[in-house]
Amino acid sequence: MDCKYLVPENELREMKNFFENRDFAEAMEGVKKCLEDIDQVPLNIAVTGESGSGKSTFINVIRGLNDEEEGSAKTGVVETTMVPLPYLHPHHRNVRYWDLPGIGSPGFKPMDYLQLVKFNQYDFFLIITTERFRECHVLLAQAIKSMGKKFYFLRSKIDSVLKGCRRGRTNCNEDEDILKKIREDCINGLRAGGIENPRVFLLSCLEPEKYDFYLIQKTLEDELPSHKRHIFLLSQPNFFHQAVEQKRKSFLMQIWQWAIVSAMNVTTSQWSGVNSGSTVPYLSSNGDLTLMVNVLKEYKKAFGLDTRSLNQLADTFGKDLEDLRSVIRTSTASQEITLELVFHHLKSQGLTDMGRIVTACVIQFVPQISALANGGVAFGTTYWILSSLLANMAEDAARVLSRALEASD
Structure with a gap:
């Protein structure tokens, strides 16, 4: 043989x-x-964004939980997170997703925020928004970069945006055209704010099998150090x-x-x-x-x-x-x-x-x-x-x- x-x-x-x-x-x-x-290798993933951006729902979905299940992150339109809250993966207890306090308040100071949330304990940051990325997102990303960490931009609730475009009188007749315009708008806005080569991922936590959910999983897997890649991969939903x-x-x-x-x-x-x-x-x-x-x-x-x-x-x-x-x-x-x-x-x-x-x-x-x-x-x-x-x-x-x-x- x-x-x-x-x-x-x-x-x-x-x-x-x-x-x-x-x-x-x-x-x-x-x-x-x-x-x-x-x-035993630890993996700590920081999830941040404005109140109501879908941080908690994203943390639940990527851990394979629903919003009502025991151990799920609290969700709601009102900011429920005042301090960093760790949520362990149900099967891999050394994988933690951290729901960070919301950003975007008047006078937001990114360096103070990063010190508050204990910046050094995270492997990378996911910055989530439901609309256009604003100045607070850009300032936070620049601060993260200056301190030697990686960050990724996630545009959530894309399913709602697509439904709105289909109902409205727009020139967006195909979903792919709509998604392309959303992505380009996000990227152009971040570039205008001084972010070089921004990477934007379009997601729906209600339809995780669609859009860029797999792309962000694959990107994170590829860019993690080799000793953390395996545990991240195994912790992802199927x-x-x-x-x-x-x-x-x-x-x-x-x-x-x-x-x-x-x-x-x-x-x-x-x-x-x-x-x-x-x-x-x-x-x-x-x-x-x-x-x-x-x-x-x-x-x-x-x-x-x-x-x-x-x-x-x-x-x-x-x-x-x-x-x-x-x-x-x-x-x-x-x-x-x-x-x-x-x-x-x-x-x-x-x-x-x-x-x-x-x-x-x-x-x-x-x-x-x-x-x-x-x-x-x-x-x-x-x-x-x-x-x-x-x-x-x-x-x-x-x-x-x-x-x-x-x-x-």
């Missing part, structure tokens, strides 16, 4: 690069640290097929690291003279199964296949929950992920032979893996099962999203 069909070339290159110039023990510890750091695919690719690049940890579990138990007691050949007892359960649970939440996420998706697109569930085909996506479920899957697949094949392929490019002895087969087995179930869950997520989007056409 051709190895490239089992392990993608880019993963083999990453493994090879990781093991080069490191001794075996150092490489093993490095893998464990990489996985630990991903779950409104777009491109996002589902990006999550699959990001998870795929971690699987070899989880497989290394699995192999280390086996090797360590052999060195210590411990009988693993596992009824799955070449896996340690509950260590590897627990690892797989935890990783698969992370996949399920990131792809929005857990009950809470499915409920939210159904509410967002006016779809019946059971209709969304009806297109899910994988047991790990449709059932609670337990040790028993993973064990049954492992036993039913006859994975030991496949584990040997995957390990043999990897050793051709990364010979250091051979030092894991029988743990090398655990490496191949864990790699194969996680990559297979990842592909299945991603396909389920794509089917669910397609069914949800049918209701919005």
Whole structure:
């Protein structure tokens, strides 16, 4: 069997690069640290704008919550935020969206404002308005830039603007023409205020699958430091097929690291003279199964296949929950992920032979893996099962999203 069909070339290159110039023990510890750091890296996103600009609603939507759900940001036309309020992502507690006090009051002083909201704790700023960007937005952006942080302009409630243009007697007959004029008006106004090359994203929190919602997600992902990119991507709602695919690719690049940890579990138990007691050949007892359960649970939440996420998706697109569930085909996506479920899957697949094949392929490019002895087969087995179930869950997520989007056409 051709190895490239089992392990993608880019993963083999990453493994090879990781093991080069490191001794075996150092490489093993490095893998464990990489996985630990991903779950611990903090991401703080500041959301600011005038009162009534839709800051709180945006924070709820991008976290996959509705305005009435527990943990949602308070919404209303009256400014409800007098101090910076952090809102944690429901699945990734190290990702925080901060609802900052409103700007635009007479005598607004951006440097005083940034000091008040503790400027240095944020990774970047999102500046939101429902109409044209005003002087207060320009002054704030200039102050943010002078202090070495990035900012992005969001024009919210675009759905309302489009409805108004369709009702009015204007020359805007097509939505694309209207959007183009809105974008150009925003950009020209910001340039006139002294902002060079402003980037403006047009959004609707009532129709998040439309306009620039995915574009702002992709832009932020691309411009974040590499160590924060993964956690930001996983925290995004599944409104777009491109996002589902990006999550699959990001998870795929971690699987070899989880497989290394699995192999280390086996090797360590052999060195210590411990009988693993596992009824799955070449896996340690509950260590590897627990690892797989935890990783698969992370996949399920990131792809929005857990009950809470499915409920939210159904509410967002006016779809019946059971209709969304009806297109899910994988047991790990449709059932609670337990040790028993993973064990049954492992036993039913006859994975030991496949584990040997995957390990043999990897050793051709990364010979250091051979030092894991029988743990090398655990490496191949864990790699194969996680990559297979990842592909299945991603396909389920794509089917669910397609069914949800049918209701919005």
